[in-house]
């Protein structure tokens with residue numbers, strides 16, 4: 001596919017489709033570890049042209065002359081079972097957004113890292129926004145950026161519990177245009193929600209790596225991706241039972257009763273950083289294809 005962003009191929013940045021990070025480390029010899037870790041840190045910190053937080057207002061103004069698209073990572077802060085990080089659902093889309101942003105030189109907004117997670121409040125450390133609050137956060141974020149001329153909003157999501165609420169927020173945003181209640185200077189907007197795990201490459205890889213142990217919450221795929229991004233946070237925990245129970249989700253008390261250690265249908269003890277590296281590449285490739293179709 002031809003990139004709609006001609007500057008994406010310039011010599012200083014990685015070519016479209018090029019792997020950004022090399023993994024696994026050469027553990028046997030120990031060589032290359034430091035370099036690879038530094039490369040990863042550099043990648044995740046990103047370049048000032050990719051991260052909105054590291055850009056100046058003049059750079060954003062210049063960027064808007066080239067393109068009006070922006071990636072907004074959105075996640076959650078919630079328990080992820082016995083070996084999963086509470087930030088999993090924010091860490092994953094943030095890393096994938098960063099990779100996508102670097103491939104196509106698209107700006108990445110600050111991560112909305114608290115989402116709709118009321119059903120996880122039975123576990124220490126989980127934080128939720130009510131659906132109405134999250135809708136307001138999404139709407140105000142979009143409207144702020146639209147005020148400057150952004151009109152293509154690509155929400156890279158890490159949490160299934162956000163989908164209904166974020167989709168409803170998009171409907172509210174469109175209703176503002178349709179009903180004529182949007183700000184006068186607001187352009188016609190398009191918003192898209194993409195879950196980092198939903199593409200064909202990630203789906204095939206998860207199936208191949210974990211099969212029926214993938215489950216639906218605190219999955220080995222998402223835990224592996226966070227272990228790749230934060231190898232210092234890897235935890236080794238035995239799971240009892242090996243594969244967690246499945247079932248419906250209601251409120252927090254009911255959730256804890258059904259899923260006592262927080263997992264649903266998964267065995268995240270299978271999560272390995274080196275597999276996280278493969279999932280990271282697959283997720284960027286899937287998201288890049290979807291993003292390009294969105295802005296075409």
Ligand SMILES: [Zn+2]
Pocket residue numbers: 080088089158159217218219222
């Ligand atoms: Zn998750």
